[in-house]
Amino acid sequence: MGALVESSIHCSVQALVERDERLARRVIEDEPKINQMQLDVDSRATRLLALNQPVARDLRLLIMALKINTDLERIGDLASNTAKRALALISLPQIKPLIDTPRLASLVEDMLHRSLDSFVNRDAALAEKILTDDDEVDDLRDAIYTELVAMMQTRPDVVEPAINLMFVARNLERIADHATNIAEEVIFLVSGVDVRHSSPSGKHQ
Amino acid sequence: MGALVESSIHCSVQALVERDERLARRVIEDEPKINQMQLDVDSRATRLLALNQPVARDLRLLIMALKINTDLERIGDLASNTAKRALALISLPQIKPLIDTPRLASLVEDMLHRSLDSFVNRDAALAEKILTDDDEVDDLRDAIYTELVAMMQTRPDVVEPAINLMFVARNLERIADHATNIAEEVIFLVSGVDVRHSSPSGKHQ
Numbered sequence: 001m002g003a004l005v006e007s008s009i010h011c012s013v014q015a016l017v018e019r020d021e022r023l024a025r026r027v028i029e030d031e032p033k034i035n036q037m038q039l040d041v042d043s044r045a046t047r048l049l050a051l052n053q054p055v056a057r058d059l060r061l062l063i064m065a066l067k068i069n070t071d072l073e074r075i076g077d078l079a080s081n082t083a084k085r086a087l088a089l090i091s092l093p094q095i096k097p098l099i100d101t102p103r104l105a106s107l108v109e110d111m112l113h114r115s116l117d118s119f120v121n122r123d124a125a126l127a128e129k130i131l132t133d134d135d136e137v138d139d140l141r142d143a144i145y146t147e148l149v150a151m152m153q154t155r156p157d158v159v160e161p162a163i164n165l166m167f168v169a170r171n172l173e174r175i176a177d178h179a180t181n182i183a184e185e186v187i188f189l190v191s192g193v194d195v196r197h198s199s200p201s202g203k204h205q
Numbered sequence: 206m207g208a209l210v211e212s213s214i215h216c217s218v219q220a221l222v223e224r225d226e227r228l229a230r231r232v233i234e235d236e237p238k239i240n241q242m243q244l245d246v247d248s249r250a251t252r253l254l255a256l257n258q259p260v261a262r263d264l265r266l267l268i269m270a271l272k273i274n275t276d277l278e279r280i281g282d283l284a285s286n287t288a289k290r291a292l293a294l295i296s297l298p299q300i301k302p303l304i305d306t307p308r309l310a311s312l313v314e315d316m317l318h319r320s321l322d323s324f325v326n327r328d329a330a331l332a333e334k335i336l337t338d339d340d341e342v343d344d345l346r347d348a349i350y351t352e353l354v355a356m357m358q359t360r361p362d363v364v365e366p367a368i369n370l371m372f373v374a375r376n377l378e379r380i381a382d383h384a385t386n387i388a389e390e391v392i393f394l395v396s397g398v399d400v401r402h403s404s405p406s407g408k409h410q
Contacts, residue, residue, distance in 0.1 A: 035402040043399075046268060053258040063251060066268065070275060149364060156358045163354065166368070167375075194248075197240035 001037040002116045005072050008079035013105040016086040027083035034076035041069045064185045071178040078171040085164045092161045104140045108176045115182040124190035127183035137176040144169045206242040207321045210277050213284035218310040221291040232288035239281035246274045269390045276383040283376040290369045297366045309345045313381045320387040329395040332388035342381040349374045
């Protein structure tokens with residue numbers, strides 16, 4: 001599920017950069033598969049909880065799987081939404097550079113990849129590192145917004161594509177938030193310490 | 206927690222409509238309380254799972270509480286973000302009508318209120334009704350977007366406030382998605398049938 005979600009993000013941004021309509025449509029078609037996986041993981045975790053009545057760390061692991069499952073499904077939604085924005089952008093005149101969108105995307109993809117790695121390897125140190133990356137994502141998104149607003153104020157013809165790009169940046173920033181959630185869960189799992197809502201970077205949205 | 210979240214949404218929109226800076230700041234200050242409640246509910250549900258090892262419907266109820274808890278915390282984030290947008294809008298020249306934002310807000314508030322009612326009363330019929338409301342929310346948000354884009358294309362001076370309003374509409378639409386999630390969970394709890402990802406209106410984002 002993590003792999004499919006990662007690939008969806010990557011392809012949605014690729015579709016945008018290369019103006020590849022077919023690739024965008026593939027991401028949109030893959031979303032129901034991710035949704036189905038969410039239902040499967042949910043029902044398997046619930047069965048395990050019911051049948052094995054785990055305690056302590058096993059219990060935390062299962063609850064965490066349920067939470068990460070929700071995060072991954074939402075990321076799938078955001079990738080699909082990005083692919084829809086890519087389709088809209090392909091149909092509009094190209095506003096030359098995509099600003100820093102590809103850079104933001106690669107930062108976010110990397111965060112998600114490492115957060116999933118930290119889960120698989122129970123690596124709290126790796127997870128910690130991800131929490132600070134989120135600030136960089138927010139800064140980059142702010143820079144993209146500022147540039148797009150300035151563009152729209154001088155060229156009414158770029159309003160529509162610029163708005164689509166703005167929502168792409170927002171989707172990517174929200175994916176980074178979900179990666180941060182996953183990292184926080186890993187830290188909780190490994191250390192038993194709940195860092196949600198405590199670090200300045202550990203913020204949703 | 207539900208009551209505080211509902212009040213935050215209401216006040217964030219009120220702050221926007223009445224250009225009331227103090228009210229907006231109150232919503233932003235209340236967010237940490239909602240976050241703390243999320244941590245409390247999470248740890249209480251986890252303890253109950255560990256100590257009482259519930260099965261069947263009780264197990265479903267606890268897992269559901271964990272999920273609704275996440276939805277409510279995210280709604281708290283969105284209300285706080287709306288309050289920040291309200292502050293930004295207050296500092297900018299007023300673009301006359303707020304389009305259909307207040308109508309969208311009241312629709313969304315009503316959905317959330319009923320979804321929480323359906324949870325408290327285990328009322329699957331009430332929950333079903335909420336799923337169809339989500340389409341109306343999406344239509345209204347689309348209408349707001351279209352109107353704002355048209356405005357921005359003709360008046361460069363409204364670009365900034367219009368973008369802030371656009372994100373407010375997006376926040377409200379996402380709150381409606383969370384209310385829909387809650388309703389879907391209630392239907393699952395009561396009937397044992399998982400309606401997520403099956404109805405055309407049962408869509409996130």
